[in-house]
Amino acid sequence: MAADSSPLAPFGVVGFDWSGRAKGRIVPEMSARRGSAGATGASSGRSVATSTFFPQAPQNRAPAMIFNTDSKTFQEQHVLREEVFGPSSLLVNCGSKEELEQIARGMAGQLTATIHGTEEDLIEHAGLVAILREKAGRLIFNQFPTGVEVCPSMQHGGPYPATTDSRFTSVGTYAIKRFVRPVAFQNFPDSALPAELKNKNVRGIWRVLDGKFTKDDV
Secondary structure, three states: OOHHHOOOHHHOEOOEEEEEEEOOEEEEEEOOOOOEOOOOOOOOOOEEEEOOOOOOOOOOOOOOEEEEEEHHHHHHOHHHHOOOOOOEEEEEEOOOHHHHHHHHHHOOOEEEEEEOOOHHHHHHOHHHHHHHHHHEEEEEEOOOOOOOOOOOOOOOOOOOOOOOOOOOOOOOHHHHHHHOOOOOOOOOOHHHOOHHHOOOOOOOOOEEEOOEEEOOOO
16 A cells, blocks of 8 residues: 555554464564554555554554455454454455455355445446345445434344344334234234224224225225
8 A cells, every 4th residue: 555545644654564373363563664654565464554643542542453464364364354343444455356255255244245346346246246245234335334324225234143133124214123023813803903903094004904005994
């Protein structure tokens, strides 16, 4: 990443090298590149950039960091797939479309999957989009997650372990379905039915009658 193209350049960065691998763990070792104008060069899983906005950050704060690795290292080091609660991102360099799709197939369930590119990229990488469709509850194009909104089309859920049950959303109109369950009343007299199910639509709500939505009385 060149100095003039790094989004972290205004704040300066700190370079790191992934230097140790013991029992599947990765040990970061800080290099003598503090204060350089851009992120360090990428090679076989050995570079990191971090904002120095908080050079002496207290324990309750953390600087933003960007980690960089290659696809081989990412697939060998399963710890790199773990979610990080904090201002950090991991860039994985892939040498081919096949490598990119292989990594996508190996990912666990996610709430969102974001694609940045052009309409032509979507066509060229239709296979990747198909894989991500099975991996995430919401696909985002040229925007950023999470950006949730309470509306009928919002889906904030995904395959396990993103959520326990991928059929539901935790945000949006249909989130209410997490807290209800269907109950059927078969052959009950009208007098014994709940108000919502009586022949006269006393609440004036939409109901399904013979497969059609209606507000009419029965």
